[in-house]
Amino acid sequence: MAHQAKISVRNPMAVVIMVDQSGSMWETIAWRDGWKPKCIAVAEIINNLLEEFVARSRCESGYKHYYDIMVVGYSGAGVQSLLADSNSYFVSPEKLVGIVKETQNVQRQRLMPDGKVAVTNVLQRVWVEATAHGRTPMRAAFSRVYGEIKDWCGEHYDSFPPLIINISDGEATDSTERELVEVVAQIKTLQTSDGEPILMNIHLSGSSESSIIFPENESELPEDKYAHLLYSISSKMPDCFAREIAIHFDHPIVGEYRGMAFNASMSDLVKFINIGSTTVYKL
Template identity: 30%
Template sequence: MYTAEISRTNPTAFLFVIDQSGSMDEIMETEQTKARFVADVLNKTLYQLIIRCTRAEGVRDYFDVGVIAYGDSIRSGFAGALAGKILHPLSDVEANPLRIEERVKRVSDGAGGLVDQPTKFPVWFDPTSSGGTPMTAAMRTAAEAIAEWCDSHQNSYPPTIIHVTDGASTDGDPSEIVTALKQMSTNDGECLLFNLHISTAGGQPSVFPSSESGLDEHGRLLFRLSSGFPEHLVQAAREKEYDSVSSESRFFGYKAGYEAIVDFFDIGTRASNLR
């Protein structure tokens, strides 16, 4: 399982489910709100997926990509031309950013110092934070999109869903719908659901644990709802010095800080077997 070749004929899918509830306005150690930091990481991830799939003739549609945002409503996280449905071929995403911002990044000056360099930063997803945390309804929306996708891509590597939240569900226990979502499959295996809880509070973070030990009630729920660690991603995690990761681990992070958030997106969107 999880060995299907990813090609333009048989793409895979990445669906990001992002909590935009009111508490996402809390300030992180980066001095950004949680909503802003997650939006930046997501936009950077989308751009990196596009770069990974760009060839001389343009962007190859190895991936279908979507974003679901939830807070005061449940909606596509894309706006403009992409707002009408959840999942889109990557070339459509590349062609329809909301805007291109100019930002500054620090780069080496070749003499041991750092200099500011302007860089173009495409934005598809804007931060916002209001309302509750209707996780169950958001996961139901995700399940509808993934069921339709799997029905029409039975020979593909199964979809990966990356869910980012900072709190407990405010519309009931999402376990039933998440279990159903994880059981959706292609001929190559069941969907992969990765849960990331972010926090500005104290407490020991737990990233890619192999047991519920040390987790509070909410952490134990998210642990149980997370997929096991796919074997082909174990090495990618170890390269980022998550040395304890094994096939017994869950693809789950709890009380994650900014470094773990970046790593989680990066490892979660690694896809082998690109043709």
């Protein structure tokens, strides 16, 4: 059965985060009892996630190489790594600690056992800065990811397959729908001995349509061309993920979910990413 390999120093896991940094990401969205530009809120979430990967890898002697992490931004400036001073797209947790851009005080919310929300101020390391301009070259970003993952899978054949999380608030401006589907199909031809990569797509929008998170069937989606495109290119979630989805989204039984979120809010984004990043950690 696929998608069961354990993460270890010998067989690390590849995590790829793709971030839309087009001009529309300056539009505001509800975030932590207020409103913030999408690009700022998304940067905060990604930095927190990177901090989690560092914490999970920490040991007495330093950091264990459990993850190869890649963060790619795509915008009017093209496709580029968002991890400063890295010579390659993939970065280990130990390398990540050495390329922090700055630190800043941020508020962290935690849900307490009694149901109350506790707010604390913490010092957050910053790897990804908020920026947004130009168009949305999503196809070019997927093409770059394909090249990097192809090499990675060849070198880590016994590892858990790469996890790819794409965060965007719009459609690709550098391709037709067919061209986007084709480049994603290329990514899905890649494999480790434990299966093919898992692609999760997150659409952030200000539309009036209801949020659709981890749909089980295409019929759940609105009459929206982009929603159906996302559904078609997103991965079917493996059993280990499906169990976590059922628990966290209050489904009475475990279903067959697609790794997509349409018209997602910032709180949806946090829950969605947590499913992807913490489930494999528990294997």
